[in-house]
Amino acid sequence: MKKKTVATIWCEGCSGCHMSFLDMDEKLLDLIKKGMTFSASPLTDLKIPPHGTDIGIIEGSVATDTQEEEVKMMRERCKIIVAIGNCAVFGGIPTMRNKYKVSEILSRAYENAETNYNSHIPSAEDISKLLEKVKPVDKVIKVDYYIPGCPPKPEAIYETLLKIIEGEKPELKGKLLSYD
Amino acid sequence: MTNQEKITIYPVTRIEGHAKITIHLDEKKKISKVLFHVDQFRGFEKFIEGRYFEEAPIITAKICGICPVSHILGAVKAGDMIMNVQIPYTAKLLRMLAHLGQIIQSHCLHFFYLASPDLLLGWNADPAIRNVAGLVEKYPDFAMKGIKLRKFGQTIIEYVGGARINPKNFIPGGIAAPLDPKHRDIIIFQIDEMISYCLEGLEFIKHYIEKNKLFVERYANFKTNFLGLVNDGNWEVYDGKIKVIDQNGNLLYHFDSVDYNSYIAEYIEDWSYLKFPFLKKLGYPEGVYRVGPLARLNVSDRLPTPLAEREFMIFKQIGNPIHESFYYHYARMIEVLHSLERVREILLDPEILSKDVFVKGRVENEQGIGIIEAPRGTLIHHYWVDEKGKITKCNMIVASGNNNWAMSKAAELIAREFLDPEDIKEEQLNLIEGGIRCYDPCLSCSTHAIGQMPIRIEVYDHKSQLLNVFQRE
Numbered sequence: 081m082k083k084k085t086v087a088t089i090w091c092e093g094c095s096g097c098h099m100s101f102l103d104m105d106e107k108l109l110d111l112i113k114k115g116m117t118f119s120a121s122p123l124t125d126l127k128i129p130p131h132g133t134d135i136g137i138i139e140g141s142v143a144t145d146t147q148e149e150e151v152k153m154m155r156e157r158c159k160i161i162v163a164i165g166n167c168a169v170f171g172g173i174p175t176m177r178n179k180y181k182v183s184e185i186l187s188r189a190y191e192n193a194e195t196n197y198n199s200h201i202p203s204a205e206d207i208s209k210l211l212e213k214v215k216p217v218d219k220v221i222k223v224d225y226y227i228p229g230c231p232p233k234p235e236a237i238y239e240t241l242l243k244i245i246e247g248e249k250p251e252l253k254g255k256l257l258s259y260d
Numbered sequence: 261m262t263n264q265e266k267i268t269i270y271p272v273t274r275i276e277g278h279a280k281i282t283i284h285l286d287e288k289k290k291i292s293k294v295l296f297h298v299d300q301f302r303g304f305e306k307f308i309e310g311r312y313f314e315e316a317p318i319i320t321a322k323i324c325g326i327c328p329v330s331h332i333l334g335a336v337k338a339g340d341m342i343m344n345v346q347i348p349y350t351a352k353l354l355r356m357l358a359h360l361g362q363i364i365q366s367h368c369l370h371f372f373y374l375a376s377p378d379l380l381l382g383w384n385a386d387p388a389i390r391n392v393a394g395l396v397e398k399y400p401d402f403a404m405k406g407i408k409l410r411k412f413g414q415t416i417i418e419y420v421g422g423a424r425i426n427p428k429n430f431i432p433g434g435i436a437a438p439l440d441p442k443h444r445d446i447i448i449f450q451i452d453e454m455i456s457y458c459l460e461g462l463e464f465i466k467h468y469i470e471k472n473k474l475f476v477e478r479y480a481n482f483k484t485n486f487l488g489l490v491n492d493g494n495w496e497v498y499d500g501k502i503k504v505i506d507q508n509g510n511l512l513y514h515f516d517s518v519d520y521n522s523y524i525a526e527y528i529e530d531w532s533y534l535k536f537p538f539l540k541k542l543g544y545p546e547g548v549y550r551v552g553p554l555a556r557l558n559v560s561d562r563l564p565t566p567l568a569e570r571e572f573m574i575f576k577q578i579g580n581p582i583h584e585s586f587y588y589h590y591a592r593m594i595e596v597l598h599s600l601e602r603v604r605e606i607l608l609d610p611e612i613l614s615k616d617v618f619v620k621g622r623v624e625n626e627q628g629i630g631i632i633e634a635p636r637g638t639l640i641h642h643y644w645v646d647e648k649g650k651i652t653k654c655n656m657i658v659a660s661g662n663n664n665w666a667m668s669k670a671a672e673l674i675a676r677e678f679l680d681p682e683d684i685k686e687e688q689l690n691l692i693e694g695g696i697r698c699y700d701p702c703l704s705c706s707t708h709a710i711g712q713m714p715i716r717i718e719v720y721d722h723k724s725q726l727l728n729v730f731q732r733e
């Protein structure tokens with residue numbers, strides 16, 4: 081049986097999609113038995129997926145300069161990119177900030193919050209810069225498959241991965257295709 | 261950067277969020293400072309302005325998919341206060357039940373999936389297998405128990421809240437649906453089995469600490485104040501007052517949680533999006549404190565369920581308070597045990613199936629504050645509303661944020677103790693990340709954000725020229 085490597089990253093999301101991935105529970109073991117192995121992922125210590133990784137799963141939208149680089153890196157290194165969850169697919173909740181300027185958003189937290197002791201917006205070179213607008217993943221790279229939902233049902237993630245592992249084209253239908 | 265070299269660990273893995281550690285060296289290649297950077301900011305407190313307070317639980321649930329119930333409960337408790345209502349007894353039981361389910365699933369996610377690979381497979385194990393999949397290969401039985409415990413917690417949330425992630429039944433004024441008797445029975449039926457799994461995990465960590473005593477003492481051992489909710493001395497996660505003790509265990513404060521702003525302030529460092537909360541009167545950094553499992557056990561006098569109380573007594577003998585970061589793992593498993601026992605108590609309460617779970621209300625107060633103990637520590641939601649209930653302002657201090665200073669300190673101490681800047685080994689870097697991992701930081705919560713990526717160490721010479729890159733793929 082040929083192994084299929086899976087890399088996952090989270091960008092501007094809440095990790096709920098990764099949790100739904102783990103909510104496959106015992107079925108996760110089933111996928112591992114069918115040949116899925118983890119490459120780079122928040123769940124492992126591998127930090128960059130090697131070139132030729134079979135499946136790259138992206139949770140979350142793109143909201144910082146670093147995330148923009150990260151999704152491009154995933155595209156370069158993974159054969160199939162799957163956008164998982166409403167944030168990655170459409171932009172989702174994080175795009176609620178798009179109606180404000182980045183400076184207004186930062187200002188509320190770092191200049192005007194009631195509990196602040198000293199007020200200034202962090203800007204050291206070691207932290208990422210916020211993009212003016214949050215965007216879905218496919219505004220930055222080409223996405224091969226989409227699993228919508230907030231988060232998608234574990235069964236939808238299972239079905240998609242199973243089909244890809246078996247070399248078929250995944251398609252979500254009925255209850256598995258949900259935007260909730 | 262002049263006359264300095266810098267080592268970067270990015271991303272810190274097996275934690276829940278985007279973070280990076282930089283290690284700065286002086287000219288003699290000695291460590292000068294270590295910083296824990298949280299790399300994201302999402303802006304919930306801004307974009308929630310203009311929404312109705314009833315929407316706050318639904319929106320803030322998306323701050324974190326690991327502990328959505330914490331944010332939901334923080335927001336609905338604030339909503340109760342805005343409407344000035346006392347929710348029915350059963351509604352409170354059900355909220356508590358879901359919250360315990362979340363503590364079980366979140367702690368077990370951390371202990372079994374994220375932390376135990378280091379302990380079982382070794383700090384120096386091949387990074388390719390040092391994870392939950394490696395665990396499944398080598399210790400399938402242990403891994404399966406962790407998976408089942410997490411699933412059990414998630415199932416409780418699903419039955420009470422209507423979904424595992426982002427449940428929608430929790431509303432200001434109570435809860436939208438009573439508990440189905442069928443579901444109560446399914447949960448009760450599994451508790452003994454879950455307790456046996458939990459006890460195995462607990463024995464494992466106790467044994468590990470005993471066998472590695474010296475290591476545990478050398479590993480991120482430092483003193484701070486501790487803060488957490490207590491209810492009349494009892495361990496508490498939903499209600500109660502905030503208790504603060506100093507590093508010697510003396511009582512500093514015991515205050516109503518709605519007064520948090522008189523006691524806590526946040527310091528902003530230029531190099532992190534995560535702020536550094538501290539006790540106002542003591543100043544920064546003297547006034548920093550820790551929260552979470554270890555802090556809760558340190559500030560509590562009792563854990564009033566039979567099995568947990570026994571374990572708690574043993575734990576308290578070790579120190580009062582206990583400071584070593586590693587004991588967070590141990591405290592976490594005692595909390596899982598107590599939560600499992602509390603779940604049973606709640607489900608056996610004759611009122612648990614009552615249909616009286618909601619009271620109506622309207623805007624009566626212009627402010628609402630909801631404070632609870634999330635799995636990772638004290639969580640504060642504070643909303644200001646207009647007369648129609650539209651949110652005009654929002655302030656949040658989240659669990660992992662409270663541990664921000666401690667995580668940076670842990671990374672620094674471990675780097676000083678275990679890292680040889682002239683001969684960096686992967687294992688040493690994993691030890692540093694492991695120090696952060698003790699605190700199980702949920703950075704999606706912390707910055708109302710989240711993320712992930714590579715371990716990359718960059719060594720710069722005095723003139724900021726990149727000398728060497730060490731990267732694991």
Ligand code: SF4
Nearest residue numbers: 093094096165166167
């Ligand atoms: S789609 Fe929903 S669950 Fe997934 S990251 Fe976004 S908010 Fe979280």
